[in-house]
Amino acid sequence: MSRIYATIITAAAILLTAWAIHANDRDDPPVAVTETITVTALAPDVTIDTHARLRRYLQSYDPYNVPRECLEIQTAGDDLLSVVNRCKPDREVLGRFHVDKLTGAVVRRR
Numbered sequence: 001m002s003r004i005y006a007t008i009i010t011a012a013a014i015l016l017t018a019w020a021i022h023a024n025d026r027d028d029p030p031v032a033v034t035e036t037i038t039v040t041a042l043a044p045d046v047t048i049d050t051h052a053r054l055r056r057y058l059q060s061y062d063p064y065n066v067p068r069e070c071l072e073i074q075t076a077g078d079d080l081l082s083v084v085n086r087c088k089p090d091r092e093v094l095g096r097f098h099v100d101k102l103t104g105a106v107v108r109r110r
Contacts, residue, residue: 072091
């Protein structure tokens with residue numbers, strides 16, 4: 001009697017194994033699992049003095065035919081600075097500049 005049960009269990013195991021092998025032979029492409037890692041760099045706590053940076057830029061570049069004591073730097077907007085000739089009665093705006101607060105890069109705006 002135990003041989004009959006052993007034969008039935010062995011046959012069932014072989015049938016289940018054959019079915020599992022057949023079930024894995026599908027034409028569906030395998031599922032690709034991707035993982036993304038986001039790295040956020042913390043900006044340093046150093047803040048650049050935009051007025052001083054623009055002042056140093058103007059001293060090295062000197063784009064205007066105006067005495068240095070006549071140049072005044074004014075805040076014109078959020079990150080925008082204006083260079084003004086304060087020796088003229090109408091306080092002529094000579095140019096507008098943007099100074100990046102993180103890198104200190106100076107860019108002239110029109």
